[in-house]
Amino acid sequence: MFGWKGKMLRVDLSRRNCSVEETPSDLIRDYMGGRGAGVKILFDEIDPRIDPLGPENKLIFATGPLVGTGVPAGGRYIVVSKSPLSGAIANPCCGGYFGPNLKFAGYDLLIIEGKSPEPVYLFIRNDVVEIRSADQLWGKWATETERLLRAEMSEDFDEWELNNMSIVTIGPAGENLVKFACIMSDGGRAAGRSGLGAVMGSKNLKGLAVSGTGEVKIADVDGFKKAVMDFFEEGRANETLEKRRRWGTWSLPGRANKTGTQAALNFQSGYFEPFTKFEDPDFIRDSIRVRDEACFGCPFACSKRSRIEDLAYPGTTKGPEHESMALLGSNCGIGDLDDIYRANYLCNELGMDTISAGAIISCAMELFEKGYLPEKDIGYPLSFGSNESMFQLMRKTALREDFGDLLAEGGDALAQKYGHPELFMGIKGMGMPAWHPQGIEVIGLQYATNNVGGCHTKATLPFYEGRKDPKHHVRLTKQDQDYIAVVDSSVLCWIIYHGPLWGEKLLSWLQITTGIDYTENDLSLIGERIWNLERIFNLKAGISKKDDRLPKRITDEPRVKNQVVHLDRMLPEYYKFRGWDENGIPTPEKLQQLGLEKEGAGL
Amino acid sequence: MRIKIDHLKCTGCKLCEVVCSLQHTEAVNLWRSRIRVFITEDYCLPVIGGPYTEAMCNSKDVVFVEGKEIDGCVVCRASCPAKSIFKEPDTAIPLKCDFCGDPPDPQCVAWCDADALTICD
Incomplete structure (x- = not known):
């Protein structure tokens, strides 16, 4: 095989x-x-x-x-x-x-x-x-x-x-x-x-x-070798990939901030002044980078190992990537690169998700600043930008000590306890990642309909032309979600292979490697089947239309560029385009087309 | 002809190990590769299986790379009886770089997109 x-x-x-x-x-x-x-x-x-x-x-x-x-x-x-x-x-x-x-x-x-x-x-x-x-x-x-x-x-x-x-x-x-x-x-x-x-x-x-000492076999070895050599050249000629090679995702915080799409202060804004220094991504590279660190078989080596001179944070760690910089940095009001490094280091070492941790702590910070969360509950002040409190809270959360025990239960639990569930910027309980949806509306639809919740990895960053035109939002969201499902099943890296540019590449790698004559149609059918089965799993777990929503701040309060995300308009269109009924349940025709009749029975 | 290694350019992608095993075994199997990459926090260190030696050397030593101690055997190019790497897994016959045949065209160099491996005379 x-x-x-x-x-x-x-x-x-x-x-x-x-x-x-x-x-x-x-x-x-x-x-x-x-x-x-x-x-x-x-x-x-x-x-x-x-x-x-x-x-x-x-x-x-x-x-x-x-x-x-x-x-x-x-x-x-x-x-x-x-x-x-x-x-x-x-x-x-x-x-x-x-x-x-x-x-x-x-x-x-x-x-x-x-x-x-x-x-x-x-x-x-x-x-x-x-x-x-x-x-x-x-x-x-x-x-x-x-x-x-x-x-x-x-x-x-x-x-x-x-x-x-x-x-x-x-x-x-x-x-x-x-x-x-x-x-x-x-x-x-x-x-x-x-x-x-x-x-x-x-x-x-x-x-x-x-x-493991075993081998992996490739169907067309000569074709494979040639395709890899060609790919190196294509990669060198591709401006986006060249940026990834040099800066990883470090080119993004400055750019997102400049265009007003950077999550800031618990999504109250799309811009954070201290982040203007990151408009030159070499600033980050020169400050903390140790070396470029490739995953297996990747010529782009977009991840960066980093270090700061602080004996309390010995050794090196990976990142912080753009998403971590946004959620632990601008979203918590922290602009100092070393402090962002420390927060990222603690998350990596304690084994917590940087995005969720940032989302929850920024929610606590807003609750504290608005007076809903009393200082005596935490034990120390927790305004936006209070770095030391944040580090302490991270350690306490990982160990479930004191106030950290509540944070460990997630953002919804925290915001509900203090009577303001609308202040947690999460979807299906999961904190939203870095791009402010009011800056790029299609991302709002991607987040809201994501099977796993507020996550950036299951559709794509919309780099393509026409991304701002609302009439394409629904079609592109479905297309990208299905495409990434196949990328994740192959398994390729979605960061390198995202966007319509790379659709053909995925297909040719699969053909050369497996020797199976896949067509584009096969792949989109597999992608759609995966997306729908995940949806059926969620529906049976009790996650449904009521959970396909964005925080009120995103849909009702224009914070960025005086825009809101028109989810109410897009969601019914999206359901229809997916072949789902008005409640977001796959129709019998759709189930039959995907061969999911058995799985979808009893919805 | 030699393959020059610039360890500070190596990213640890291991594509050299992949192509070496593809070249020699028609499948991907890092255990049959004549080049191996050691990964550390600060740098990655490609090592090539070089000429055989008759007996183990008596200059086993510690070397310093970027200020850190490394076992000299790790970076030594010789395929010697004391070394456990660069052995064909089924037969234990030492593996040796052949510069990918005659005329020489080392595939690891061709596949090193980071230019950590280059050819010098």
Whole structure:
């Protein structure tokens, strides 16, 4: 088999049992792999109404046919589960080396179920799978856990294998079931949104260590080599990709701020004065960058390892990326780059999602400033821009101490407790990411209809022509959502392969690598099927039209450029264009077209 | 002809390992690659499997790269009996760079988009 390995590993932590199964061929045919295969398995095996932090929930680490082949920017993995933050489907993606290593170990997917009675980590090397004690690791921060694990295994492997091995961990936040805890891997990379770190924590699973000595086969090796060489040239000629290579996402905060689309002060504004210094992205690069850090097989190396001179923050970390800079920076009124670095460092090490953490803390800051949240509840003042309070609150949240215990429950819980639910800028319980939807209206529709909640990775940043024309919003939103679903199932990097420019590329990589004659039509059908199955999962979990909404601030109060997002107008059109009824439920005709009659029964 | 390594340009993408194994085995298998990249926080270090030696050397030492200690065996180019990397996984025969045949056309250099690997005479 080319591309796929054809096997998946199932680990039951309750029974301490592992089994290897064949990856079903209809799963590959209908859902490709990655995110698609993950949601199909989850849908078939769990009741969508279960408690996401109970032992019934499953955690699926998924790769796809392009992972580990060396397709440029094809080194990612997806984690699929039910989110404790939103109660909806969760499918965060993450770069680094873990995805390829899982493939080299021989598996397309790793399904983790049950709950271990005591802290464990999972060791996988080809067909050797061991559940090992993690007592000594419990409570340790993310990078420290990784370091200790490598030290523990240093006797067993040669230098290169030990270095090449991928380690996935959770920090204290995941252990303490913070609802926006993330899964960390390869020294600071995060499968961030949706809080799946807490799902790992609920299973007492501290980490995974994966090494594999196997191979991944490619159908047309000569064609593949030529296509990669051509791609290098195309990449050099592409201005957007050249910016990514030099600055990663650091070119974005300045630009977003300049155009008034930067989330600022809990989305009260689209502009934050101290961020004007980032209009020259070399300022960030020169201040904190250590080196460009590629994911497996990516020539663009857009992620940047960074460091500041502060003994309280030793070592290096990854980022902060644009989204983290916006949510932890401008959205919390923090403009100093070193302070943003510190906040990002704490999130990475404690194992919390930077975007959600920023969204929740900025909500607390607004509640405090407006007098709804008394200082005695927190223990210290928390106005916008109070950096030290923010750092302290992050530590407390990860450990669920004092006021942090409430924050750990998520933004909706916080805002509701103080009587102003409208002040949490979240969708389906998940904090909105950096681009202010009032600056680019189509993003508002993308956020509101996103199956996982307020997340930027499931449609695309609208770089294309005509993005401001409202008559294209609905069509482009559906098209991009379906397209990214296939990118996430292949699994390619959505940052590099987003936008209509790259549609043909995805198709040709799949053809060359797998030897299957996919057509564009096949891919859009797979994408739409995945999107609809995720929607059905959500509907059965109780997430419906009432949750496809934006915060009132975005739809009712013109904060940016005197504009609001006309969601009421766009949403019915979107439902109709998707072939859903007025309540956002897929019609029988649509289900039949996608082959989802069985899954959609009883809606 | 030599392959010159600039470790400060290496991004750790491992495409050199990918293409080396594709070239020699027609599949992607990093364990059969004649070039391996070591990744650290501060830099990445590509190492090439060089000529065989008859016996292990007696100059095993610590070297300093960018101010940090590294085991000399890690960066040494020689395929020596004391080294566990650069061994064919099934047979344990040492793997050695062949500059991708005659005439020399090292694929790792062609695939190094970051220019960390270059050819020098």
